[in-house]
Amino acid sequence: MSGNVTLDVDFARSFFPALNPSWSFLENAGGTLVPTTVVNRVASYMTETQVQPGTNFDASRIAAERMDEGREIMAAIINAKADEIVIGPSTTNNVYVLANALRPWFADGDEVIVTNVDHEANNGAWRRYADAGLAVREWRMDPETGELNIDDLQALLTDRTRLVCFTACSNITGSINDVAAIAKLVHDAGALVCVDGVAFTPHRAVDVKELDVDFYLYSIYKVFGPHAAILYGKPEHLARLENQNHYFVEGNPFLMLSPGGPNHELTAGAAGVGDYFNALYDHQFGDEAADTHTKLSRLFGLFADHEARLSAPLVDFLSARSNLRLFGPVSADMDKRAAVFSFVAEGRDSAEIAERLQQKGAGLRSGDFYAARCIDGLGVRPQNGVIRASLVHYNTPADVDRLIKCLDEEV
Ligand SMILES: Cc1ncc(COP(=O)(O)O)c(C=O)c1O
Structure with a gap:
């Protein structure tokens, strides 16, 4: 809980021009809207400093400074330092680059564990190791609930296990995994973890140091920023990874793991996420002395409380209807789940229902x-997958009421 302070949703929403009461944006897990502060940063970068950054004429120097500001906030969101992150076009791309860079660390016959819950981003690149001499093991979810059970992972770990790749939060079930506990178990077995934080980072304060993860990925376009993505690695790992860029780009993991370099205007634009968080923090708490991590922790505490309040009636509705099957925790407890709700209606096609709901706003x-393997594992492919509604802090009780009313009419 965040003390007596509750989120001023109207204030938050005033930064997002796309939001208005005529519709409800419930596809946040696909990508969040961006605040005007991000739009302004991209616009000023492109109108004033769209030049190669990092040399000594004014526009170039300022361009580099603006990109640095973007890097700082993207690192701060997970309590990392700017030189501990790599910026790429997407998490999918970042995992591919990481998988290539890590391959020389492993010997033929070594084992890598992936899950059948994860989005394909933290799956496919690792599963290709099977064609390159490694053994790929699958940590399987419970097919009824979609939950990963730590005991099942324990049973898969061997003295050949080198890497375990799993998600902090499923983009289907919304279920949150105990990343710190899993990382400890894996480290005790002598292996590394690569954590997909894409579905988790928009909802909770993340501290990669406290979690003690080796690699952590998230997409800033799902955390109110532009279309770019972050790979965090422990500095001692980043320093040892094989260069994936031009042979002469050496000594700088940020460039070595970002072939072609990051998108300039979007990296600079990410600083607008920091502008937004600062404005919201000042409005809610007005304590400018706090450091960035403290500010983000307090702000995300407000987000979690707000999402819990939004989620409670939706969980009640979805679990009370006997013809609906909700995946993941049947709970609005934000320690157990994020506000990502996937469900199917008995004997009905999910695409057909989604279309009806779309027509109603x-x-x-x-x-x-x-997350194709998750959908297959849950056995809902014949229904065209699941219907997914995902909420973030700028959603309102009216959004939830609308969804419940539409569902009540259509299923
Ligand atoms: C949990 C999760 N992981 C990874 C991804 C892939 O991210 P990107 O689009 O940045 O490759 C997504 C995108 O939906 C996701 O939800």
Whole structure:
């Protein structure tokens, strides 16, 4: 809980021009809206400093400074330092680059563990190791609930296990995994962890140091920023990874693991996420002395409380209807789940229902959301996957009421 302070949703929403009461945006897990502060940063970068950054004429120097500001906030969101992150176009791309860079660390016959809950981003690149001499093991979810059980992972760990790749939060079930406990178990077995934080980072304060993760990924376009993504690595790992850029780009993991370099205007634009968080923090708490991590922790505490309040009636509705099957925790407890709700209606096609809901102003969708193995594992492929509604801090009780009313009419 965040003391007596509650989120001023109207103030938050005033930064997002796309939001208005005529519709409800419920597809946040696909990508969040951006505040005007991000738009302004991208616009000023492109109008004033769209030059190669990092040399000594004014526009170039300022361009580099603006990109540095973007890097700082993207690192701070997970309590990392700017030189501990790599910026790429997407998490999918970042995992591919990481998988290539890590391969020389492993010997033939070594084992890598992936899950069948994860989005394909933290799956496919690792599963390709099977063609390159490694053994790939699958940590399987409970097919009824979609939950990963730590005991099942324990049983898969051997003295050949080198890497365990799993998600902090499923983009289908919303279920949160105990990343710190899993990382400890894996480290005790002598292996590394690579954590997909894409579905988790928009909802909770993340501290990669406290979690003690080796690699952590998230996409800033799902955390109110532009379309770019972050790979964090422990500095001692980043320093040892094989260069994936031009042979002469040496000594700088930020460039070595970002072939071609990051998108300039979007890196600079990410600083607008920091502008937004600062404005919201000042409005809610007005304590300018706090350091960035403390500010983000307090702000995300407000987000979690707000999402819990939004989630409670939705969980009640979805679990009370006997013809609906909700995946993940049947709970609005934000320690157990994020506000990502996937469900199917008995004997009904999810795409057909989603279309009806869309026509009534619900901005959501259906499908497998690129977590194809999860959808197959849950046995809902024949229904065209799940219907997914995902909420973030700028959603309102009216959004939830609209969804419940539409569902009540359509299923
Ligand atoms: C949990 C999760 N991981 C990874 C990704 C892939 O992210 P990107 O689009 O940045 O490759 C997504 C995108 O939906 C996701 O939800």
